[in-house]
Amino acid sequence: MDFELNDEQRMYREAVHDFCQKELAPYAADVDETGDMRWEAIRKMSTLGLTGLMVPEEYGGADVDAVSAAIGLEEIARACGSTALSIAAHNGLGCFPIARWGTPDQKAKYLPQLTSGEKLGALALTEPDAGSDLAGGVKTNAYQDNGHWVLNGHKAWITNPKYSPVIITLTRTDAEAGTRGFSMLLVEPDMDGVTIHPPEKKMGLKGSPTQQITFEDVRIPVEAGTLGEAGRGVHHTMETLDGGRITIGAISVGLAQAAFDAAIRYASERQAFGKPIAQHQAIQWMIADGALEIEAARLLVYRAAWLKQEGKPFVKEAAMAKLYASEVAERVAFNAIQIHGSYGYSREFPVERIYRDQRLMTIGEGTSQIQRLVIARRVMEEHGLQ
Ligand SMILES: Cc1cc2nc3c(=O)[nH]c(=O)nc-3n(C[C@H](O)[C@H](O)[C@H](O)COP(=O)(O)OP(=O)(O)OC[C@H]3O[C@@H](n4cnc5c(N)ncnc54)[C@H](O)[C@@H]3O)c2cc1C
Numbered sequence: 001m002d003f004e005l006n007d008e009q010r011m012y013r014e015a016v017h018d019f020c021q022k023e024l025a026p027y028a029a030d031v032d033e034t035g036d037m038r039w040e041a042i043r044k045m046s047t048l049g050l051t052g053l054m055v056p057e058e059y060g061g062a063d064v065d066a067v068s069a070a071i072g073l074e075e076i077a078r079a080c081g082s083t084a085l086s087i088a089a090h091n092g093l094g095c096f097p098i099a100r101w102g103t104p105d106q107k108a109k110y111l112p113q114l115t116s117g118e119k120l121g122a123l124a125l126t127e128p129d130a131g132s133d134l135a136g137g138v139k140t141n142a143y144q145d146n147g148h149w150v151l152n153g154h155k156a157w158i159t160n161p162k163y164s165p166v167i168i169t170l171t172r173t174d175a176e177a178g179t180r181g182f183s184m185l186l187v188e189p190d191m192d193g194v195t196i197h198p199p200e201k202k203m204g205l206k207g208s209p210t211q212q213i214t215f216e217d218v219r220i221p222v223e224a225g226t227l228g229e230a231g232r233g234v235h236h237t238m239e240t241l242d243g244g245r246i247t248i249g250a251i252s253v254g255l256a257q258a259a260f261d262a263a264i265r266y267a268s269e270r271q272a273f274g275k276p277i278a279q280h281q282a283i284q285w286m287i288a289d290g291a292l293e294i295e296a297a298r299l300l301v302y303r304a305a306w307l308k309q310e311g312k313p314f315v316k317e318a319a320m321a322k323l324y325a326s327e328v329a330e331r332v333a334f335n336a337i338q339i340h341g342s343y344g345y346s347r348e349f350p351v352e353r354i355y356r357d358q359r360l361m362t363i364g365e366g367t368s369q370i371q372r373l374v375i376a377r378r379v380m381e382e383h384g385l386q
Helices: 007-023 025-034 039-048 066-079 081-101 104-115 233-269 281-309 315-345 350-362 368-382
Strands: 122-124 141-145 148-159 167-172 182-187 194-196 210-221 226-231
Touching (some): 007 025, 007 066, 025 066, 025 081, 025 350, 039 081, 066 081, 066 233, 081 122, 081 226, 081 233, 081 350, 122 148, 141 167, 148 167, 148 182, 167 210, 167 233, 233 315
Antiparallel strands (some): 141 148, 148 210, 167 182, 182 226, 194 210
């Protein structure tokens, strides 16, 4: 067993860290305040492979190993939560399904645009009445007419659609077929009948656009516009989310690390009762707990990524990594504010923003409750009990 990153992974971390601290961290408060991402930085990310982490090189991607991909997202989150969410959704939800199930024509059409750093990918699963229970609740539907799907419905809480050349859309295409009655359709935003609504006003991650989308009789060519096998949309979704959970775990670790770094810096400077607060035992306990939990979360995330890379089963481990890391981010960011006292409650210090940003991580790409269901189901299966 080897707990060391290899040379390539270590060098990748250093390069991405330096880039993010220079190009993202100084602007993160501004991104949060204005709601606009720093496109100047996103364009440059393509040179580090961050806009095509899992995409083959022939389509402009970097095709890095899964641990390096997690490291990349962790470092982006350490600098700017909004950018991290959009880049994670772009890679894990927008690019991955096309790279995994796209035909050569679909890959050639969309992937070079997506990896260029000029556009971001989007996957539309959630609806106003369907989140955790997609198979039971998705109403967006399509029927075939003259070689086209005719798509109608409404998606909600979708990351990046306003920046995406193609919105991968989970659609009910056979009402009688249960979980085998869904397909992933490739919807281009400028197709007639597509409306992308203004970004939601959110608690955090304000630079990452989250939008509703309406489809009214949108006509999509069946052959060019079906991603993967028709009828296997739910299966493709589940596989996509399994990988996506590692990316949310990685973002959680990055956000927790950023809050922790700020807290220990502050604790060594702030004086109370004649000494830096870092010398008071109650503060040291918070520092010790944070260091321990971030390390444990990081190991879970890297292990899930490593299993994925090795082609081994990783569903339970990805759920564990996402569940634990997101809850660690909550605790560490909470304590970071506590260590800052009143200043932690002010927008002048980054921990206030990080606390708001991390709050999504126990919700997006499967809530903590759903992760526990996934883990428990796998454990029961392993014991031959289900
Ligand atoms: C900023 C942001 C970005 C997002 N980006 C995307 C995106 O790009 N694409 C996309 O498709 N979606 C996206 N989402 C949606 C997100 O994935 C969903 O919100 C999430 O899956 C939860 O669904 P829901 O909000 O409908 O909650 P619900 O499913 O309604 O759940 C509500 C509560 O009930 C609990 N619950 C539900 N079922 C069970 C159960 N069986 N047992 C126990 N508890 C249960 C949940 O854990 C939760 O606490 C985004 C959301 C946000 C806020």
